[in-house]
Amino acid sequence: MNKVYLDLGNTALKVFNSQGDLIETYLASDVCWIDRFKSFIALGGVEQAVLASVAVKEKEAAVMGVMKGVAVTKASCAKGSWKIQHSYKQPHRLGIDRLLAIEAAYREVNDRLVVIDCGSAITLDSVDADGFHLGGFIVPGYRLQMESLLNGTNLTFDAVEPAQDLGNDTSECIRNGSLRMITSLCESVIKECNPSKVILTGGDVNGVLSSLRSLGGVDELLVFKGLKYVYG
Ligand SMILES: Nc1ncnc2c1ncn2[C@@H]1O[C@H](COP(=O)(O)OP(=O)(O)O)[C@@H](O)[C@H]1O
Numbered sequence: 001m002n003k004v005y006l007d008l009g010n011t012a013l014k015v016f017n018s019q020g021d022l023i024e025t026y027l028a029s030d031v032c033w034i035d036r037f038k039s040f041i042a043l044g045g046v047e048q049a050v051l052a053s054v055a056v057k058e059k060e061a062a063v064m065g066v067m068k069g070v071a072v073t074k075a076s077c078a079k080g081s082w083k084i085q086h087s088y089k090q091p092h093r094l095g096i097d098r099l100l101a102i103e104a105a106y107r108e109v110n111d112r113l114v115v116i117d118c119g120s121a122i123t124l125d126s127v128d129a130d131g132f133h134l135g136g137f138i139v140p141g142y143r144l145q146m147e148s149l150l151n152g153t154n155l156t157f158d159a160v161e162p163a164q165d166l167g168n169d170t171s172e173c174i175r176n177g178s179l180r181m182i183t184s185l186c187e188s189v190i191k192e193c194n195p196s197k198v199i200l201t202g203g204d205v206n207g208v209l210s211s212l213r214s215l216g217g218v219d220e221l222l223v224f225k226g227l228k229y230v231y232g
């Protein structure tokens, strides 16, 4: 497996091989995650890596520190040939995971699209038929919404599955409220942008936010594919 593709988000580090198989996942909440990643690299099979990182610099430095001896290419909007032109006033400020996801999606759809990434944060990005990034939205992901209520109020609640209905106890009101808020945001953006395709990605699309899958297609490999398209 000589070359790997790394997606370092605020919650997870995902390692893909060149075929797009997810071969390792490390959650930041796991105290030993960096040691486990170190053991993986110490196996010696990895010679090259392409890294997409939006993590805090300490976490990124820890990942880079483990990869001494590996030739690492760090993805950035300033490096590589992109089909997406974007709208950010300061281009380097756009999260590289967002840029890679819309790059991959646009290369496949070649038309107006909306990409929704449900991870630590939820991002929505709109692209026109010419590959121009019209802009987007960033809101706290589902877990962060729960954490902010736990941290900022006296509320306690259970881990019930969220649904779209009105809640009849505190837990239902909170969880369903967040799901409803996220769903409504997605629907209103889709309505306004009128894309020919909506693509959903990010860890929560397979779990707590799986009801969003009715809004479009799902592609868990968008960031990987973007890395592969732009950096080979
Ligand atoms: N402590 C945790 N234990 C289990 N799953 C978690 C934990 N924290 C986050 N997750 C889940 O991990 C997934 C991470 O999503 P992902 O899109 O990879 O996030 P990011 O790109 O922000 O790192 C989400 O489904 C999230 O709910």
Ligand SMILES: CC(C)(COP(=O)(O)O)[C@@H](O)C(=O)NCCC(=O)O
Binding pocket: 009, 010, 011, 054, 093, 094, 095, 096, 097, 098, 118, 119, 120, 121, 122, 123, 138
């Ligand atoms: C918005 C994000 C925090 C999402 O990160 P994630 O949920 O994938 O961990 C990340 O794309 C980021 O740090 N972006 C930089 C700011 C911006 O895109 O405007």
Ligand SMILES: [K+]
Binding pocket: 117, 118, 119, 120, 121, 122, 123, 202
């Ligand atoms: K995200």
